[in-house]
Amino acid sequence: MTAEGVGGPKDDAAARALFERAAAQGHSGALERMGAFAQSGRGGPQDSAAAKAYYEKAAALGNEDAKEALKRLECPYVVKDKRGKVVTNLCF
Secondary structure, eight states, X not given: OTTTTTTSOOOHHHHHHHHHHHHHTTOHHHHHHHHHHHHHTTTSOOXXXXXXXXXXXXXXXXXXXXXXXXXXXXXXXXXXXXXXXXXXXXXO
16 A cells, blocks of 8 residues: 555655565565565665565465566567557567
8 A cells, every 4th residue: 555655645665665574574475566666666776686586586486476577577678569568578
């Protein structure tokens, strides 16, 4: 709720701190969110290596969003159709 501003003001730093606490306890969703926050630099420093590590831990716990995020990290080029729907990612 804090990350999206639901029920109060949006606070990326506070959201990142909460996700970090949950990630430290092995929560796969929090690990995936920490990866996203670290990748984008939301609520703290941008760190691609940390993002990948968070995604890998979450994926190992079965988190599908983290698995998709790892694919996007490996293949960052996105091909979209005319409507903007993602068709595939390209790897070089």
